Amino acid sequence: MIDLHCHLLPGVDDGARDMDEALALAKLAVEQGITHSVLTPHIHLRHYPNTLESLTPHYQNFKRTLRERGIPLHIALGAEVRMAPELLLGNAWKALPKLGKTPDGKPVLLLEMPYSHVPAGTDQLLRWLIGQGVQPVVAHPERNRDVIAHPTLALTLKGTGAWLQGTLSALGGSFGEDIKRVAWELLRKDAYHYLASDAHRIDKRSTRVEHVLSLLAEQMGREVVTALTHDRPWALVASRFI
Numbered sequence: 001m002i003d004l005h006c007h008l009l010p011g012v013d014d015g016a017r018d019m020d021e022a023l024a025l026a027k028l029a030v031e032q033g034i035t036h037s038v039l040t041p042h043i044h045l046r047h048y049p050n051t052l053e054s055l056t057p058h059y060q061n062f063k064r065t066l067r068e069r070g071i072p073l074h075i076a077l078g079a080e081v082r083m084a085p086e087l088l089l090g091n092a093w094k095a096l097p098k099l100g101k102t103p104d105g106k107p108v109l110l111l112e113m114p115y116s117h118v119p120a121g122t123d124q125l126l127r128w129l130i131g132q133g134v135q136p137v138v139a140h141p142e143r144n145r146d147v148i149a150h151p152t153l154a155l156t157l158k159g160t161g162a163w164l165q166g167t168l169s170a171l172g173g174s175f176g177e178d179i180k181r182v183a184w185e186l187l188r189k190d191a192y193h194y195l196a197s198d199a200h201r202i203d204k205r206s207t208r209v210e211h212v213l214s215l216l217a218e219q220m221g222r223e224v225v226t227a228l229t230h231d232r233p234w235a236l237v238a239s240r241f242i
């Protein structure tokens with residue numbers, strides 16, 4: 001599996017609390033069949049004012065430690081950016097860490113909505129970014145309260161040209177029955193461009209993905225799982241690892 005959304009980088013957001021936890025998550029990821037992970041720490045102006053510059057030393061330290069400990073997880077640095085009007089100011093999006101590039105060369109930006117609602121103007125923001133030559137990915141729409149009440153809202157966001165990323169553990173039921181139902185509905189409607197772990201901590205929301213991948217293969221077939229967790233994500237990040 002190629003994981004394009006996880007919070008393994010220690011001490012920079014609500015993900016791994018320290019290096020030990022980050023290494024445990026990385027070790028578990030490898031055991032679970034994850035070979036490559038793009039680390040996506042939160043960038044949120046109020047709560048996590050991370051920048052590419054502030055994250056880079058943490059990333060280099062983690063990468064070096066993985067190598068020293070012999071944990072064969074290949075990593076790259078991205079970010080999960082909270083959607084905000086500030087993204088429009090002075091082309092602020094240009095300085096943000098990207099996940100990778102589309103096959104036709106567009107930078108891919110992972111964006112997060114608040115959980116409480118879909119803010120007014122979200123579709124315009126996505127269209128504006130697309131107009132700037134960016135490919136936006138909306139993280140875990142299945143966990144947004146407006147989408148839970150009206151799953152077609154996620155399809156409206158997709159209609160702008162943005163991609164949607166689903167969370168494996170949501171499909172497994174870790175976030176409750178309502179979110180599970182919406183996640184499966186979006187999956188069956190082929191709304192997700194890819195699926196990711198969104199792993200945070202070793203004791204909950206970890207890199208343990210095997211059981212959900214098996215369940216998905218049973219329900220949807222192995223080809224669908226391979227496309228959503230390997231082929232499509234790899235197409236975006238291969239150039240970062242080779």
Ligand SMILES: [Fe+2]
Pocket residue numbers: 005006007080139198
């Ligand atoms: Fe996340």
